[in-house]
Amino acid sequence: MLRILFLALCGLLTHTRADPGALLRLGLDIMNREVQSAMDESHILEEMAAEAGKNRPGVKPIKGITNLRVKDVQLPSITLNFIPGAGIFQCVSTGMTITGKSFMGGNMEIIVALNITATNRLLQDEETGLPRFKSEGCEIILVSVKTNLPSNMLPKVVHKFLDSTLHKVLPSLMCPAIDAVLVYVNRKWANLNAPMPVGQMGTVKYVLTSIPTTTASYIQVDFSPMVQQQEGNTIQLADAGEAFEFPEGYAERSSQLLLSATFLTAELALLRKSFDVNVHDVKIGQLPPQTTKTLAGFIPKVSKAYPKSKPLVTQIRINKPPKVTMRTGNSLLHLHGTLEMFAARRRGKAPVSLFLLESHFNLKIQYSVHENRLQMVTSLDRLLSLSQESSSIGAFNEKKLTGFITDYLQEAYVPVINGALQVGFPLPDFLDMDYDLAELGIVENALVLDLKLN
Known part of the structure; x- marks a missing residue:
């Protein structure tokens, strides 16, 4: 009896497999x-x-x-x-x-x-x-x-x-x-599971989840991608929770690649440190001058603490892993972090913290492919929450800063994100595929690349 139970358990373990982070239909x-x-x-x-x-x-x-x-x-x-x-x-x-x-x-x-x-x-x-x-x-x-x-x-x-x-x-x-x-x-499959660099931050490796399956219409290859930091630590793909699958309606005999939102989330985790920034510029895009005088228009207490206008230094730190979500036709990047503003002082002296805010905001993501790498460009969707963690100028209503912070994120911070994203993410290297010809679409929980031939 014990032998039978042991064999049954082994059978279950043998057939257990990880959820794929990417699917390929040939x-x-x-x-x-x-x-x-x-x-x-x-x-x-x-x-x-x-x-x-x-x-x-x-x-x-x-x-x-x-x-x-x-x-x-x-x-x-x-x-x-x-x-x-x-x-x-x-x-x-x-x-x-x-x-x-x-x-x-x-x-x-x-x-x-x-x-x-x-x-x-x-x-x-x-x-x-x-x-x-x-x-x-x-x-x-x-x-x-x-x-x-x-x-x-x-x-x-x-x-x-x-x-x-x-x-x-x-x-x-x-x-x-x-x-x-x-x-x-x-x-032409030889390079498929070779680690491919994501700048200097780490690598992505496409590993087969199981033996490819063949149906009457296509071959399906399931991948469990390995996302690894430069230091060697592996970033685990989160449990998707919701299934992702190929949408209907593609031409007969055609081929598609599906990348899950959880896989893209793991890839973006490689860039997390690049999302931290210190901004010292007084003049940024169409924003008013970044000084204590401008800030006092939203928080009068600032002018009392600094009667003479001082340049602002802004520090943004992302303190939770970035997360990608996808709904049909729409993809968002969720960022949680802190935004701290300082009053600059003379050279050699450290700037003085004015306040520290916890923030949660979303960025819209647009996808494209260039030189066989997945590219992302973002724009601010909205600022979801803003809460005061500390202040050297006394308590104030942080909601009055919503407009100011929203404009700041779009003008000063989104370009930082987009700069980091220019590194691009590698796509599976197989059969001399030219991904630049692919047509991209966003479906539930995944990005789909409809692959085209020359």
């Missing part, structure tokens, strides 16, 4: 491009044809034909279809001419049209953790055969000779082409 658009480009880049059919006439270890010569050559290999036409739970069914349609000396002594020429079919099973490499295609069940299907063998030969003799010749030549010649093409495709 449609036939991208897979068709990759297989076709691999076929073109490898020139594999031409190479196989060149090898056909050479003596190869373990391959017996074909009886009745000498000086075997393969020429005039046609450009292949490739058809792919997804096989649920398995991978991709691949059919390569091509043609070629096989020449040589026949058993009758004359020059022989066989013009063949054929289909090469195989199932490309999608696996996860045990050593690297990367997706990997492996071909199974390669078959050669003859579509048509034409020959210049003499017409006075007995049809059965011709058929037997052709059947023997083609079934010995074609499988060993063409099936390795499928494997060679997959080698090219698999190479």
Whole structure:
């Protein structure tokens, strides 16, 4: 009984997996491009044809034909279809001419049209953790055969000779082409789980959550991204609480990448220190001069403490991790922190604190992609709360500062945030994907990139 319970528990643990922080759906658009480009880049059919006439270890010569050559290999036409739970069914349609000396002594020429079919099973490499295609069940299907063998030969003799010749030549010649093409495709996954830098603050690494799954319409790859600080500490993705999923309505055969709000939150945590700032400037954008005189217009007690106007120094510190939230068509960055204002003094003397406020405000986020990195630009949404923590000038109503602080955040602080965000965030590096062409949309709890081809 204990043994049964132990095995059941192990089974549950084996099938438990972390919630993915990013989802990738690969449609036939991208897979068709990759297989076709691999076929073109490898020139594999031409190479196989060149090898056909050479003596190869373990391959017996074909009886009745000498000086075997393969020429005039046609450009292949490739058809792919997804096989649920398995991978991709691949059919390569091509043609070629096989020449040589026949058993009758004359020059022989066989013009063949054929289909090469195989199932490309999608696996996860045990050593690297990367997706990997492996071909199974390669078959050669003859579509048509034409020959210049003499017409006075007995049809059965011709058929037997052709059947023997083609079934010995074609499988060993063409099936390795499928494997060679997959080698090219698999190479383009090689950098997928390599750590990618986020400036000098840390790295992001896309790790597969589980073996990719195949449906009738797409391959889905689930990622559990690792966000790591420069010091080596890993930033854990928070429990999403709410599920995120691909929206409906995308074109058939298309591909999408989904990035969860919790994943973007973890990435922004790398920049948290960059969000802390000391502002000494008196003149900032369209704001009035940053002096105690201006501040006294909102808090009269300031003029009593500082009859002679002094420059202001403002210190903003973010004391909670930044958080990204997403609702359809809208994304916000939530920031909690302190805002402390000081009156500057002569050189060599530390400024004097006037007051310290706790604040919570939201920034609207606009997303784009540049040079395959996710970019964010923010603008102030609203100041949600403002509370007084301490004051050297006596108690005052901090709500009177709402307008002043709101304008200050937009003019002085938002540019600091946007400057830090210019570093950009890396996207999964696979299959030579050009993310700059993607169309971006915001859905519930996630950012979706609708991937496009050149």
